[in-house]
Amino acid sequence: MSRNPNTLSWRNEIGRLMRLAGPLIVNNLSIAGMQAADTVMSGRLGATTLAAVAVGASVWFFFFTIGLGIMMAISPIAARHWGAGNPELIGRYTRQGVYLGIAIALAVMVAVRFAVPPLLEMIGIDPAFRDLTVGYTQAISYGAAGIFVFLALRFTTEGIGATTPIMITSLFAFALNVFLNYVFMYGKFGFPAMGAVGCGLASAVTMWMIAFVLFTYMATSRVYRDMQLFSFGPPRMDALREIIVLGVPIAVTITAEAGLFNAVAVMMGTRGTEITAAHQIAINFAATMFMVPLALSSAITVRVGHELGALEFRRARYAGGFGIFVCGIFMACSALFLFVFRDAVVSLYTDDPVVKGIAISLLFMAAIFQVADGVQIGAAGALRGYKDTRLPMVINTFSYWALGFPLAYLAAVTYRMPPTYIWGGFVLGLTAAAVLLTWRYYRVSARAIESVPIVARDARQSL
Numbered sequence: 001m002s003r004n005p006n007t008l009s010w011r012n013e014i015g016r017l018m019r020l021a022g023p024l025i026v027n028n029l030s031i032a033g034m035q036a037a038d039t040v041m042s043g044r045l046g047a048t049t050l051a052a053v054a055v056g057a058s059v060w061f062f063f064f065t066i067g068l069g070i071m072m073a074i075s076p077i078a079a080r081h082w083g084a085g086n087p088e089l090i091g092r093y094t095r096q097g098v099y100l101g102i103a104i105a106l107a108v109m110v111a112v113r114f115a116v117p118p119l120l121e122m123i124g125i126d127p128a129f130r131d132l133t134v135g136y137t138q139a140i141s142y143g144a145a146g147i148f149v150f151l152a153l154r155f156t157t158e159g160i161g162a163t164t165p166i167m168i169t170s171l172f173a174f175a176l177n178v179f180l181n182y183v184f185m186y187g188k189f190g191f192p193a194m195g196a197v198g199c200g201l202a203s204a205v206t207m208w209m210i211a212f213v214l215f216t217y218m219a220t221s222r223v224y225r226d227m228q229l230f231s232f233g234p235p236r237m238d239a240l241r242e243i244i245v246l247g248v249p250i251a252v253t254i255t256a257e258a259g260l261f262n263a264v265a266v267m268m269g270t271r272g273t274e275i276t277a278a279h280q281i282a283i284n285f286a287a288t289m290f291m292v293p294l295a296l297s298s299a300i301t302v303r304v305g306h307e308l309g310a311l312e313f314r315r316a317r318y319a320g321g322f323g324i325f326v327c328g329i330f331m332a333c334s335a336l337f338l339f340v341f342r343d344a345v346v347s348l349y350t351d352d353p354v355v356k357g358i359a360i361s362l363l364f365m366a367a368i369f370q371v372a373d374g375v376q377i378g379a380a381g382a383l384r385g386y387k388d389t390r391l392p393m394v395i396n397t398f399s400y401w402a403l404g405f406p407l408a409y410l411a412a413v414t415y416r417m418p419p420t421y422i423w424g425g426f427v428l429g430l431t432a433a434a435v436l437l438t439w440r441y442y443r444v445s446a447r448a449i450e451s452v453p454i455v456a457r458d459a460r461q462s463l
Contacts, residue, residue: 020303022167025291030173034173038181039053045186049132049195052132052135059116060140060141062255063144064147065254067108067151071101072384073242074247077242082305082309095231100244101149101151105144109144112141138200139204150214172209181198183198183202249389260401260405264279267408267412279358279359285363293374293377296378297381300323300327303319304316304386308448314449328371331370338367361419365427371434373430379434383444395436403429404430
């Protein structure tokens with residue numbers, strides 16, 4: 001039976017969206033806190049340790065985003081089945097996600113052990129901290145299986161709309177990671193001081209612990225009982241194929257965006273200490289604000305998936321469109337805050353007048369692209385709810401690497417222009433992605449509504 005159409009209002013939708021997104025926002029901010037803690041605690045051991053952790057974390061993040069993107073496919077699949085009232089089908093994909101996560105982890109561990117050392121040498125990482133970087137990446141890779149199993153479970157519970165366990169595990173992870181950094185990095189409670197390697201080891205242990213905590217919760221909670229999440233049997237190629245086909249484009253999409261930001265960071269690094277420091281300040285603040293629409297994007301995926309599973313196509317379109325609007329509004333408020341208070345924000349990071357001047361100008365550029373950034377991540381989340389990932393992958397790759405990167409490269413390398421022109425690559429790439437992904441959402445959601453008679457006919461025939 002269809003739900004009351006009178007409930008199709010922004011007041012109801014904002015409540016549904018924020019009940020999902022609130023815990024995810026806390027989760028994302030906790031992750032940002034862990035990264036900040038690694039940086040601060042490494043810095044106290046000197047520039048060599050800090051550099052090793054910074055480079056090693058970038059290498060690890062590349063491998064992690066591949067697995068993350070593939071595991072993200074479980075969320076819209078679970079959301080569809082939950083909305084359709086078929087919880088018993090969800091466990092099938094969770095189990096295959098666990099198998100797939102372990103396989104990805106083994107591949108990552110092999111790559112870290114055999115490919116990363118010669119790669120770091122080839123790209124010219126300073127020998128002064130190259131071995132420490134290798135040690136960090138190898139230590140953190142021992143947690144790969146733990147984190148990818150955790151993600152399979154995390155996106156399952158996210159898909160059914162139970163996001164509070166995700167928030168709880170992230171807060172636990174933040175506290176545990178800081179404590180283990182203290183123990184392993186500085187050599188406390190009888191452990192040797194391992195520095196950068198200890199930082200990687202702390203992260204690895206944390207990954208296994210949060211997988212264990214979430215597994216225990218989901219195995220004992222009545223919420224998940226009908227899903228038969230842990231009735232493990234042989235791999236099912238049909239379910240594995242669905243996760244991979246849906247997830248690989250997501251992995252490429254998020255890697256393309258992250259790759260542009262990393263590439264610009266490298267180019268900024270060729271322009272001197274002050275510009276590099278200013279870039280780091282501005283991008284750190286912008287990335288922190290981005291944690292909110294990133295969480296909203298995941299919640300939008302779930303909202304759209306639930307409505308599509310229930311064959312409520314107009315409600316699905318409204319949920320996605322409203323979610324995109326909320327992302328844009330939040331980032332517009334963030335942009336306004338930056339316009340008014342960017343001087344004060346930069347003062348929190350540094351007193352260096354040269355760095356402050358450059359960072360203030362970069363935050364002005366950040367304020368310009370933030371609205372587009374919010375809209376594009378919201379639209380990407382809505383499209384994932386429709387299981388539409390292939391064309392968004394093409395759109396993002398084109399926007400960031402055919403438009404954004406060439407502009408940034410010309411400004412940074414070819415013409416040696418001021419840093420704000422380099423950040424013009426962000427503005428162009430994110431704006432193009434926002435426009436094209438929103439257009440794609442309009443087309444996909446409209447097509448779904450037009451297909452309602454066909455879907456209804458097929459549903460009657462299946463009875």
